[in-house]
Amino acid sequence: MEFQDIVYKKEDSVVTITMNKPNRRNALSIDMGKEIKSALERASQDNEVRAVVITGAGSAFCSGIDLPQGEKIVDMTPVEVREEIYAVFQGVIRAIVELPKPVIASVNGPAIGAGFDVCLACDIRIAAEDARFSEFFVRIGTLPGMGGMFFLPQLVGIGKANELAFTGDIIDGVEAERIGLVNKVVPSDQLEKTTEEFANKLARGATKAIGMIKMGIRRGIGSNLSSELEFASFAQSVCIKTEDAREGFKAALEKRRPEFKGK
Template sequence: MTFRTARLFELKTEDDMSDDRLLFEASDGVAILTLNRPEVMNAFEDGMREALFDQLDACATDPSIRAVVITGAGKAFCAGGDIASMAKLQEDNDVSIVETRMNIAGQVIQQIRRMPQPVLAAINGAAAGGGMNLALACDLRIASDRAVFAESFVKIGLVPDWGGFDFLTKLVGTSKAMELMMLGDRIDATEAHRLGLVNRVVPDAEFRDEAAKLARRLADGPPETLAAIKEGVYRGVDSSLPETLSYEYKTQRRLFLRDDAREGMKAFLEKRPAVYENRD
């Protein structure tokens, strides 16, 4: 099945928004999850983390969903936690809700990592605090040239969460991670790309189309193969060479006679695009 590109990926403006704080739409195998509090740069409020986890969990077991996109409404991707809400918890000397929120955030990022589909962060604007680390948790990241990034936790006396210590350090190394986390400075999309935090930066006027094209390419790919690549890359970060070679051997042997490999090789020999079907 080859998916259509028309009107797949239409980022929402503030005028398009409903009262739902997380929007979900699926078109021809691509699921789009839109964080929807543009009035506060899509900062998380109670219920949004749970909704995000539930949608990701549902997508993970739906064979008709071949790629997942996470993006933000309006002019921002996500500003992380709602600071006004956090200040209220401090007034009440209440850390129990903070613990609950962090637990759910942990479930979200672990679900992104373990689900078989590629998850693309489409970073349309500012990604700060937990919002930046949510983007880093995704498998691929495409950013508008107007996007900015900040590990801004230090500005309010807190440490990074949403897996930031893991994701950022592995991507940029300890020295740069220390700098970004200890100073909390903003970096633009060009610098984020130079550091390897995003895969692509595109002009804002072309962002929707380019994000759609990338999502489409992922959705058109061989689903079992992409799932195995995703697992292999994350295994490879912490595995020894013998462990990695063992995974490669077992996985290549398992996939060799599967339909994806048969179709891929047949299409190559026939000099045509491969057409990969959904797998139950």
Template sequence: MDSLVQHATDNQVCRITLNRPEALNALTPDQRERIIDLLAGASEDAEVRAVVLTGTGRGFCAGADLRTGAALRKPAAGDVARTLRLGAQRLVAAVLDCEKPVIAAVNGTAAGLGAHLALACDLVLAAESARFIEVFVRRGLVPDGGGAYLLPRLIGPQRAKELMFFGDALSAADAERLGLVNRVVPDGELAKTAREWAERLAGGPTRALALTKQLVNASLDSDRATAFAAEAAAQEINMTTQDAREGVASFVERRSPRYEGR
């Protein structure tokens, strides 16, 4: 399993790499569980302050691996909903709930659940050759892995329905134009750019970033009063951190801050 989901941590950045290039990194259940565990571990590990998620070969992730006996059998009542709750939805939730900023470095095709895995990340970098495909309609399926939750919040309901109804491949450049991608870079510069962004985040105020992530994600489902109350509570929590004190002190002393993630 370690060879199918590669994992390394250096410079306080956890790098998770899907490594089934012959299958465009289509996810098996074991791989999915491994990624969920690694993201949970990144949240808990004070020495990890940013995460990069990427793939090897021509694919970032082609979605769930449907070439299994379980995927082809006629399900019993309730089996599909249970499988989604415990599988694809848990994976996307693990990204959204990770307490460290997560960067998707999309090196190639991101289809179905693979597209949603990327779009759940806090920042999305894409190689010029990357493509995003809402492939479900091509298979007669309803989008899963939180797609109908994520896409309308990122690009609005009309654009989301266009992608989901037609299932056309979206180029990296078009994904950037729509706002699904933060930046498109030449293929050969993707790893370097992802490393630079991750290390910059790893040098930032980790708890403030985590609280900011929570506020932004929750704001999409909140009314103004709830969002303002959450903001006030986050400020209260953050002002107890060492990094917040360092940030204020560095401003007063006119020097660059030295954040330690605490």
């Protein structure tokens, strides 16, 4: 598939998916949503890919749903909204969460509304100091429809999630780090390098184990200890049979750094 609204770039074991409509501040359209989902599926199926980065071209990460399309939504029936709009946009979120490899949001500018929810769905968030975040939906009379109401309270707690979702207030990268919304904040001129270094660090890791850990942590939210221990037993029985596990034990015995292959 040839992409028009995104750039798919593979370097070694890391894929970077760049939302590439800088003249529209990377507003999320139906076409862009379909391309992001397709790109994530391609990365999932490519055994050489061991980490994924999502970012935006130009000065924005993603400024939200493309407004001309958003205006049409108000005239759709509830069934049309679910089947024609959110099947695509929520498909992006599902693809991020279900990808058995780490996904990093490299937030280079505003992540507003739908862009904020894409950011929240990622496993790791690295932001520039001048990045901006907002659950903007309430300001146009709607609500976070792409997982924001699920992910946000997990990251910042119910009280702060309520505040951000009820008001649509905009916060910067420094505040986002303070409240636990992002993992790391750096000056804007260091964002690309910092993201690249962290993505490569994860790509050198035990990919199948990381995928299982990702699944286990996601499952553990809202689950119980018994279910989580049961899953851990299953996941460990799978991981222990991988080449990476064999290499990990061997390296530990030989007192050296393991060289994982993602197999």
